[in-house]
Amino acid sequence: MELEELYRRDLSLLVALQVLIEERSVTQAAKRLHLSQSATSRILSRLRTMLGDPLFTRVGSSLLPTNFALNCQQRLQAPIAELSQLLTPRQFDPAxxxxxxxxxxxxxxxxxxxxxxxxxxxxxxxxxxxxxxxxxxxxxxxxxxxxxxxxxxxxxxxxxxxxxxxxxxxxGVRAVMAPDHPLANQPLTLSNYQQYPQAVVAISDGVKALLDDAMTSLPERRTLLRSSSLCHALVLLKHQPLLLTLPSGMAEQAAANHNLVVKPLPFSLPRxxxxxxxxxxxxxxxxxxxxxxxxxxxxxxxxxxxxx
Structure with missing residues (x-):
């Protein structure tokens, strides 16, 4: 059967068939389906027409499923279970x-x-x-x-x-230096910032461009290193009175991990x-x-x- 034809069928009737087979009673099935007994009887009539089988015979007060109905029940169990899982509100357990x-x-x-x-x-x-x-x-x-x-x-x-x-x-951007740097225990000013050699860890989001734009009107600085790697710059701190310019966050982490001093830059810089x-x-x-x-x-x- 093509999907278009399947779409035109009321597939919810098949769920009702499962309930009817389990309950063997229109009255009890109606309670589970939250329907009236007459509405459930109409559903049973529609099922018989759709499937071309009587589906049940009455034996006393119970409905006895036909072999065809029992076969339908067996074949419907897996897809109905999967649909139930699909329609159940999704939960996520990280563990x-x-x-x-x-x-x-x-x-x-x-x-x-x-x-x-x-x-x-x-x-x-x-x-x-x-x-x-x-x-x-x-x-x-x-x-x-x-x-x-x-x-x-x-x-x-x-x-x-x-x-x-x-x-x-x-x-943002911060200046980082070794604890024995001459400026470690004094405020960082524009004048003393420019006196010492520089290293810039230039991330791909444009720290280098931000620094260059902010200091175009100032005298040129001596920049020993531009690198995207923090490790490269940390090596130079052992050999030079270096001012290392880092993105904030990275600066604080480097200071905590390598016993360094962090200071704000002495000029405005866009964040x-x-x-x-x-x-x-x-x-x-x-x-x-x-x-x-x-x-x-x-x-x-x-x-x-x-x-x-």
């Missing part, structure tokens, strides 16, 4: 999760956010699988649409429909808004909702420039 999720992140997200995100996710869902891939800002809709990426953590690419989004926080993006196709999925909530909670402290 039982075995799904694979793909998250796209920037350089900053990979180095600063993902360690905290991973710790939070796997503490609750040790059986999940994660794939982490670079964000492609110009192809974000395709990444989240047809390329299998579930979530992206990045700045806004502009017009993003049909993507959904949630603001996670803002990324970068970070968002969580996902496709509308996954908006109502319970597992995806859990994943989004956990990432939001995990990144809140970092994107406010603090450590939890």
């Amino acid at each position: 039982q999760c075995r799904q694979t999720f793909c998250i796209a992140v920037t350089d900053f997200g990979s180095q600063s956010l993902m360690p905290t995100i991973l710790e939070r996710l796997y503490s609750q869902a040790p059986g999940l699988n994660l794939e982490v891939t670079p964000v492609q800002h110009q192809e974000l809709k395709d990444q989240l649409g047809s390329k299998g990426v579930d979530l992206a953590i990045c700045r806004s690419p502009g017009e993003s429909a049909p993507l959904k989004s949630k603001e996670l926080g803002q990324v 970068i808004d970070y968002h969580l993006f996902w496709h509308s196709r996954t908006d109502l999925d319970p597992a995806q909702q859990w994943l989004r909530d956990e990432i939001t909670s995990a990144t809140a402290a970092i994107l406010n420039g603090k450590l939890a």
Whole structure:
């Protein structure tokens, strides 16, 4: 039978048939179906017409199913059970999760956010699988649409429909130095900031461009290193009185892990808004909702420039 013909049949009658066979009584079946006895009798009549079989014969006060009805019952058990499961409100148990999720992140997200995100996710869902891939800002809709990426953590690419989004926080920029640096115990001013060699960890969201734009009118600084890797810059701190410029959040983490000093920059710099993006196709999925909530909670402290 073609789907179009199947669509024209009232398949809910088959559920009523299951109930009638189980109860062997129109009266009891009517109670389970929350119908009147006469309405249930009409359903039985429609079933007989649709299936071309009497389905039941009356034996005393009970209905005795025909062989055809019993065969229908056996064949309907599996599909009705599957439909019942399909229509049951979906719940998600992280502890039982075995799904694979793909998250796209920037350089900053990979180095600063993902360690905290991973710790939070796997503490609750040790059986999940994660794939982490670079964000492609110009192809974000395709990444989240047809390329299998579930979530992206990045700045806004502009017009993003049909993507959904949630603001996670803002990324600023901080100066980091060794505890024995000459400026470690005094305020950082524009004058003394420019006296010392620099290193910039330039994330893909544009820290380098922000710094260059903010200081175009100032004398040129001596920049020893520009890199997307924090490890490269940390090596130089051992050999130079270096001022390391890092995105906030990454700066606080580096300070905590390597005994460094963090100071605000002595000039204004635009902040970068970070968002969580996902496709509308996954908006109502319970597992995806859990994943989004956990990432939001995990990144809140970092994107406010603090450590939890």
